[in-house]
Every structure is written in C-alpha cells, then in structure tokens.
Amino acid sequence: MWWMGVRPELVTAVVLSAGTGIQLLCPAIGPGVTLVVLCTFAWLRPARVSMWGLAGAVLLGTAATASTGHWVAAALSVVGALLAWSWGALGRARSARRQAEARRAVLEERARIARELHDVLAHTVSVMVIQASAADDVFDLDPAKARKALRDLESSGREALAELRRFLLTVRSVDDERAGEPQPGLSELDRLARSVSTAGLDVVVRLDSPEPLGRGVELSAYRIVQESLTNTLRHARASRAEVVVRVADGHLLVEVRDNGRGGGRLADHGAGHGILGMRERATMLGGTLDAGPDPAGGFLVRALLPTAQRTTPEDST
Structure with a gap:
C-alpha cells in the first residue's frame, strides 16, 4: 500500500x-x-x-x-x-x-485579523498625526499648548499600543475564558469621544442605555463608530460630530453625523474601503449600513444591527 x-x-x-x-x-x-x-x-x-x-x-x-x-x-x-x-x-x-x-476558514480569519488591525490602528494613528501637526503649528508661539498637544500625542500612542496588545491577546486565545481583556464595546464610546476631541473634533455621544448585547454586536457597533469618526477627522473638515446609539424594534441603531462637507466625502475615500469595511461588519451580523451626505448638512453613517446576534468570528475568538 x-x-x-x-x-x-x-x-x-x-x-x-x-x-x-x-x-x-x-x-x-x-x-x-x-x-x-x-x-x-x-x-x-x-x-x-x-x-x-x-x-x-x-x-x-x-x-x-x-x-x-x-x-x-x-x-x-x-x-x-x-x-x-x-x-x-x-x-x-x-x-x-x-x-x-479549512482554507476558507483560514482566509476568513486572515481577513478578520486585517480588518481588526485596521480598526485598531487607523483611528489612533489619524488622531496622532493631527495632534503632531497641532503641536508643530504652535510650537514657537505657544509652547504650553504645544506641550499639551505632545502629551496628548503620547497618550494616544500608549492607547494604541494597549489596544494592539489586547487585540493580539485575543487573536492568540482559543476560547473566551482565555480571551484576556474584553474587546471594546458600547461602554468605551465616551473614552473614544474624548480621544477624538483631543484632535480638535467635538464629539457628543448619546447612548440610550441599551440592554445587554452580544459581544460581536457591541464590538461591531464600536468599530463602526470608530471608523466613522476617523473618516470625519480625515475628510470632513468638520468641527462637531454626534453619535447616537439606541435599541429600537429588535435592532441596535448606530448613527454618526458631522457638520462637515458631505458632498465630496465618498470621492475622498478612493475605493471606499472604510465604508466597505463597516458595511461588511453590519452584513456579517445580518444588519445594514448606509453612508452618504446628510440632507440636513454634513455626512451621515447609519447602521442597523440585529440584537439577536448570529455567530461571528468575534464570538468564537
């Protein structure tokens, strides 16, 4: 034989x-x-x-x-x-x-890891670039303000490293009991808003105390808000953003709107990978996501995620 x-x-x-x-x-x-x-x-x-x-x-x-x-x-x-x-x-x-x-599972896991790494790093790096630029602008005229911007920059860098370590621990884990620190959820939105505010974008979070949700739903909602605010910092030239999160009719409604320019935003995204990534997250949960100019002005991202969560890679990590 x-x-x-x-x-x-x-x-x-x-x-x-x-x-x-x-x-x-x-x-x-x-x-x-x-x-x-x-x-x-x-x-x-x-x-x-x-x-x-x-x-x-x-x-x-x-x-x-x-x-x-x-x-x-x-x-x-x-x-x-x-x-x-x-x-x-x-x-x-x-x-x-x-x-x-097995090959498909490996490819899906690689895509999930790439998506998570993008979400973990893109937001904080964008904030750090803006903070560094602000420090450079006022370095000679207002040293105290420059030092504050540099301290914010250091804080953002440490936060990025901490979140990256947390993500890598989660990737290495086999089951929930060994998953290390929990992934960010809705309770972290205020901290996210404060981080973005240090880059000059005033963020208001309206969280209507949603019922306990699955980890995949909360993580996806957090990442959608994070990516939306990152895009606002990069492309919108906005001074204010509002985040609304509430449960309605068996769905978690997530809305992120800003007062920046809405008409040219999609073109600025190139291939629109950020929006495609957010839409993919919503689709994986059986939800929907729309993004485009807000009739009232600015740009609006609106996602509906079912609270009765289907199994996703985030749940099995």
Whole structure:
C-alpha cells in the first residue's frame, strides 16, 4: 500500500492485471484485493483519472468471469467495481470539501485579523498625526499648548499600543475564558469621544442605555463608530460630530453625523474601503449600513444591527 501512495496508476494497473489472471486460474478467490485497490485509486486521484481504472476493472473483471460462463459472477464483478470506485470517489470529494472549508476558514480569519488591525490602528494613528501637526503649528508661539498637544500625542500612542496588545491577546486565545481583556464595546464610546476631541473634533455621544448585547454586536457597533469618526477627522473638515446609539424594534441603531462637507466625502475615500469595511461588519451580523451626505448638512453613517446576534468570528475568538 506504500507504493499506492507513490505510484497509484502503476500499482492499480499491475493489481488489476494480476487480479484478472488470478480469477482466470482460481475463480473462487474473488476480486477482493482488486476492489480495495480500485477504491484507494479513486480516493487518491480525481475522477477524470480514476475513471480509467474503473473502466479497466470492469472490462478485465467481466472478461475473466464471463470466459468461464459465470454470468452472474460477471454482473457482480461490475457492481462491485462500481461500488468500490464510488466509495473512493465519495471519500475524495468529502476530503476535498473539508480542505476547502479549512482554507476558507483560514482566509476568513486572515481577513478578520486585517480588518481588526485596521480598526485598531487607523483611528489612533489619524488622531496622532493631527495632534503632531497641532503641536508643530504652535510650537514657537505657544509652547504650553504645544506641550499639551505632545502629551496628548503620547497618550494616544500608549492607547494604541494597549489596544494592539489586547487585540493580539485575543487573536492568540482559543476560547473566551482565555480571551484576556474584553474587546471594546458600547461602554468605551465616551473614552473614544474624548480621544477624538483631543484632535480638535467635538464629539457628543448619546447612548440610550441599551440592554445587554452580544459581544460581536457591541464590538461591531464600536468599530463602526470608530471608523466613522476617523473618516470625519480625515475628510470632513468638520468641527462637531454626534453619535447616537439606541435599541429600537429588535435592532441596535448606530448613527454618526458631522457638520462637515458631505458632498465630496465618498470621492475622498478612493475605493471606499472604510465604508466597505463597516458595511461588511453590519452584513456579517445580518444588519445594514448606509453612508452618504446628510440632507440636513454634513455626512451621515447609519447602521442597523440585529440584537439577536448570529455567530461571528468575534464570538468564537
């Protein structure tokens, strides 16, 4: 059988030929070994290749038994060959499906990690860039204000490192009991707003004390707010943003609106990866997300996330 794994075509041809000769000499022995080899061949090779083995087994087996006048044995030989080949081909198909599912799971996990890293770093780095720019602008005219901006910059950097460590601990964990620190949720929105405010954007959070929600829902809501505020800092030229989070009709409503320019915002996003990422988060939970200019002025991101949460990668981390 070791040779079967190395040269399955050669082994199958030899065994089929030898089996035919044995059946001609001693029909009582039967085609047992031949069928085992045929089944293994169908498992090891795709159907377009193993079909030749099936055809050979049927032709040789039928010729060997029919030549002795045992037509019932010939029919049983054909049925046996078909069953053996089908069993091997089915095993190969199941194995291929499992491998495809494993590859898909790996790709999904890589995408999740990339998305989380983007969310963890993009927001804080954007804030740090603005804080550094502010410190540079007032360094000579107002050293005290520059020092404050630098202290805010240091604080943002430490916060980014802490969140990155927390994320890496979560990625390494196998189950919730070893997940380290919890992922950010709705209770962290005020801290997020204070962080953004240090970059010059006044953020108001209106959180209507939602009922306890699944970790995946809270994390997705937090990331949507975080990405929306990051985009506002980058593109909106806004001075104020409002975050509204409340539960209504079995859904968590998340709205982020600003008073910046709304018309050209989508073009500024290039391919719109930030909005696509937020929409993907909402879709994974069975929700929706819309983003565009607000009729009242500025830009609006609105997400509806079902509170009855489906299983997501964040829940199984």
